[in-house]
Each structure stands twice: as structure tokens, then as C-alpha cells.
Amino acid sequence: xxxxxxxxxxxxxxxxxxxxxxxxxxxxxxxxxxxxxxxxxxxxxxxxxxxxxxxxxxxxxxxxxxxxxxxxxxxxxxxxxxxxxxxxxxxxxxxxxxxxxxxxxxxxxxxxxxxxxxxxxxxxxxxxxxxxxxxxxxxxxxxxxxxxxxxxxxxxxxxxxxxxxxxxxxxxxxxxxxxxxxxxxxxxxxxxxxxxxxxxxxxxxxxxxxxxxxxxxxxxxxxxxxxxxxxxxxxxxxxxxxxxxxxxxxxxxxxxxxxxxxxxxxxxxxxxxxxxxxxxxxxxxxxxxxxxxxxxxxxxxxxxxxxxxxxxxxxxxxxxxxxxxxxxxxxxxxxxxxxxxxxxxxxxxxxxxxxxxxxxxxxxxxxxxxxxxxxxxx
RNA sequence: GCUGGGAUAGCGAAGUGGUCAAACGCAUCAGACUGUAAAUCUGCCGGCUUCGGCCUUCGUAGGUUCGACUCCUACUCCCAGCA
Numbered sequence: 001x002x003x004x005x006x007x008x009x010x011x012x013x014x015x016x017x018x019x020x021x022x023x024x025x026x027x028x029x030x031x032x033x034x035x036x037x038x039x040x041x042x043x044x045x046x047x048x049x050x051x052x053x054x055x056x057x058x059x060x061x062x063x064x065x066x067x068x069x070x071x072x073x074x075x076x077x078x079x080x081x082x083x084x085x086x087x088x089x090x091x092x093x094x095x096x097x098x099x100x101x102x103x104x105x106x107x108x109x110x111x112x113x114x115x116x117x118x119x120x121x122x123x124x125x126x127x128x129x130x131x132x133x134x135x136x137x138x139x140x141x142x143x144x145x146x147x148x149x150x151x152x153x154x155x156x157x158x159x160x161x162x163x164x165x166x167x168x169x170x171x172x173x174x175x176x177x178x179x180x181x182x183x184x185x186x187x188x189x190x191x192x193x194x195x196x197x198x199x200x201x202x203x204x205x206x207x208x209x210x211x212x213x214x215x216x217x218x219x220x221x222x223x224x225x226x227x228x229x230x231x232x233x234x235x236x237x238x239x240x241x242x243x244x245x246x247x248x249x250x251x252x253x254x255x256x257x258x259x260x261x262x263x264x265x266x267x268x269x270x271x272x273x274x275x276x277x278x279x280x281x282x283x284x285x286x287x288x289x290x291x292x293x294x295x296x297x298x299x300x301x302x303x304x305x306x307x308x309x310x311x312x313x314x315x316x317x318x319x320x321x322x323x324x325x326x327x328x329x330x331x332x333x334x335x336x337x338x339x340x341x342x343x344x345x346x347x348x349x350x351x352x353x354x355x356x357x358x359x360x361x362x363x364x365x366x367x368x369x370x371x372x373x374x375x376x377x378x
Numbered sequence: 379g380c381u382g383g384g385a386u387a388g389c390g391a392a393g394u395g396g397u398c399a400a401a402c403g404c405a406u407c408a409g410a411c412u413g414u415a416a417a418u419c420u421g422c423c424g425g426c427u428u429c430g431g432c433c434u435u436c437g438u439a440g441g442u443u444c445g446a447c448u449c450c451u452a453c454u455c456c457c458a459g460c461a
Contacts, residue, residue, distance in 0.1 A: 035413090040414080040416095041417075090413045091413085093413075094412090094413040097412095097413090098413090145413070248413090249413090250412090251413030251414095252413085253412080254412050258412090272413080274411075276414090278410095281417075283410085283411075294407095295407085296406090329417080
């Protein structure tokens with residue numbers, strides 16, 4: 001069983017520590033998205049320096065290249081990437097939603113490789129085997145991600161996810177036995193809750209998942225907290241799931257508020273591609289909202305993006321330089337901006353964690369929301 | 379000096395009598411970007427606008443025509459070849 005200590009809990013919200021074979025994760029924490037075993041534009045040394053505690057890679061992408069066998073040969077994801085810290089893998093379930101050429105059936109899914117058109121078959125067993133070879137500390141069960149208003153579709157995806165979970169667990173346990181015999185480090189399994197934005201389905205999914213012998217939970221198929229329903233779904237889900245196990249809010253963090261709302265309702269870890277993707281495209285986070293560094297007004301701003309930010313970018317470079325790098329499309333610009341945004345979300349989580357321990361979360365959240373979104377009611 | 383080719387919006391470049399404020403590309407300006415097919419996508423891109431249109435443009439000046447970026451004349455400048 002994955003060791004998870006809760007240091008302080010207030011309602012659903014808590015600060016804790018997840019103990020993985022590759023190190024501890026102090027929660028709440030933002031996990032860097034390293035889809036193809038790399039956080040885009042940032043080295044792992046830089047990730048460590050900016051305070052990132054863990055990274056998350058994607059099983060689908062690593063099956064395509066370089067293949068799970070190769071990562072196993074390299075000694076597993078942590079050694080392969082020279083990250084050496086805690087790692088997660090996503091199951092590939094999200095690609096059923098994000099890839100157009102995904103054909104889903106009762107057993108699993110067939111993808112058409114976006115690289116060469118090859119057929120890629122995935123199901124619970126295949127995902128588990130690949131994840132064990134890749135060797136991240138924490139695996140996601142193979143689920144069906146969905147983003148739909150059609151209740152029938154959402155329910156279908158949920159039923160499939162429920163049907164697949166015992167297969168995930170069985171295969172995971174089989175592989176765990178093999179690993180144990182071989183003297184390899186333990187790896188852990190999170191089940192993924194589905195149900196979209198339908199309260200009854202969410203409840204049903206959470207209740208089902210709560211009874212399952214897994215190490216933690218991923219909360220799936222929620223994509224933004226801009227709508228109150230989403231926040232409510234997180235709350236409702238975590239009220240049902242066992243308190244003593246860690247919860248990961250899958251893929252949510254395109255807006256900083258997602259982290260506050262997620263933490264408030266009991267999520268311990270987060271991952272999202274938004275900070276790095278948006279950085280690459282010139283959108284940078286500041287305490288006063290998002291800015292576009294490519295805007296003409298930054299041409300002559302000889303002060304940092306955010307003078308109060310402690311990231312490598314803000315401590316060393318001014319906005320005018322960053323603006324220039326974007327205008328001439330120099331890769332260093334993307335690196336600096338990615339470091340900045342990644343540090344921004346990591347730091348938010350650090351602040352959230354501290355505020356939970358200090359009992360000042362509400363003040364922190366209120367202050368952030370007012371400054372970032374210029375909202376009075378939060 | 380002669381011969382031939384050319385001059386179109388910030389740049390490059392289509393258009394060769396009406397459907398042209400003018401394709402397309404780049405640049406500019408702005409917007410978006412959920413478990414990353416994403417260093418990507420979208421919009422704008424002569425001026426004004428009550429968003430329906432109105433006005434001024436295709437080297438310069440004239441002309442032909444109901445109508446010209448498109449045809450004619452002269453001029454200016456570029457490029458190539460010949461002297």
C-alpha cells in the first residue's frame with residue numbers, strides 16, 4: 001500500500017506527504033506534465049530547481065516511442081530521464097478523448113498512431129503491463145475519458161471504466177508479485193473516477209471506486225472549474241472516496257483557480273499541460289492575471305514579468321528581453337517562460353500547503369482570486 | 379542611346395475590361411490553448427462606420443469606355459541584353 005500521511009486536515013482539505021520509492025511528495029503539489037518523458041522546454045535539473053516534486057508521463061505516448069521495453073532496459077522512467085524523483089504515468093485513457101482516430105469497444109481501444117498510422121491496441125492489461133515496464137511510482141488505471149453533455153455517453157464511459165477497473169487491479173497485482181519476486185521497487189495504482197458532470201453518475205462512480213483495493217484515486221473527465229458544477233463534482237467525489245488515500249485531479253490546472261478549488265475540496269496532486277503549453281505560446285501567469293508576452297507593450301518593459309516571482313526567469317531577465325526572444329522565435333524564450341509558469345503553479349501549491357498548515361487558506365485564496373481574476377466574490 | 383521586361387496594400391506575390399479594398403504567403407496587431415497528434419490554432423490586417431454600408435487606392439499625369447489594377451499616350455524609376 002502506498003504510504004500517505006495527512007499532516008493536517010480541515011474539512012475535505014488537507015496537507016500531507018505521499019511516500020514513493022523515489023522520494024516524498026509534500027501535498028498539495030503540482031506534478032509537471034512530461035508526456036513524452038520530458039517537461040517540454042525544461043530540463044529536469046531546472047524542474048528540481050523550481051521546486052517541482054514529481055512528473056507525469058503518458059503511457060500512450062511512450063508506447064509509440066521509445067517503447068516501454070526500452071525504458072525498462074534503461075532502468076525505468078526515473079533513471080531513463082535522470083529525474084530520479086517521484087513519477088506518475090497516465091494510462092492512455094485520455095487519448096480516447098483527445099485523439100480523433102480512437103475506436104472504443106467493450107474491451108479497450110484501438111488508436112491509429114499519429115506518427116505512422118500503425119494500429120495501437122490498448123486495454124487494461126496492456127496499459128498495466130506498459131506502465132509496469134515504464135516503471136513510474138504511481139500508475140493510473142485504464143479508464144475512458146469523456147467530455148460530453150450526453151448523459152448516455154457519459155454513463156457508458158463510466159460503466160466501461162468500472163468494468164475495466166478489476167482487470168486493471170488483477171493485472172497490476174500479478175505484475176506486482178512478479179516485481180516483488182525479482183526484488184524490484186513497488187509501484188502503485190490509482191483508480192479513476194468518472195461520471196462527467198452528472199451528480200448521480202459521479203456519486204455512483206465514487207461509491208464504486210471507494211470499495212476498490214487501490215492506493216489512491218484519479219479524478220477524471222473534469223476540465224475546468226469555471227463552472228460551479230465542476231467544483232461541486234470534485235467536492236462530491238471526495239466526500240465519498242476514502243479520506244486516507246491520495247487523490248489526483250487529472251489534467252486540471254488550465255486556470256490557477258483550479259488548484260485552489262481542487263485543494264479546497266480534498267485533491268492532493270494536480271497535473272496539467274497548460275503551464276508549459278501556454279508558456280510556449282506566450283501566455284505567462286502573474287499574480288494580477290495572465291499576460292501575453294508578445295504584446296507590443298512589453299517591448300520596452302525593462303523590469304521582470306513579475307518582480308515578486310522567485311523563478312530563474314524573473315530573477316534574471318526583464319520582460320523586454322523575453323518579448324524579444326518571442327518575436328524572433330528563439331527557443332530560450334520558451335524555456336524561460338515555461339520555467340516561469342511551472343514555478344508559478346508549483347509555488348501556488350506550496351502556498352496552499354502552507355496556508356492549510358497555518359489555517360490561513362481562505363485568506364490566501366481570497367487574496368489570490370481578487371488579484372488574479374479581479375473578482376470580489378469567491 | 380537602343381531593345382525587351384517590370385512598377386499592386388509593411389514586404390513578397392496573384393489578378394490582364396465589370397463578381398477587386400484586391401487571392402495567397404510573410405510580417406504586424408490581438409485572442410484562445412483540459413490526464414499534450416499542440417513551440418499550436420483563430421481572428422484582424424487602406425480609412426470611416428449607427429456594422430448595413432460609405433469613402434480613397436494598384437508608379438505619375440492624361441485618355442478610351444456605361445465601367446480600368448486590367449486598353450491607349452506621355453513621363454519617372456527599376457531590371458536584363460545590346461551598344
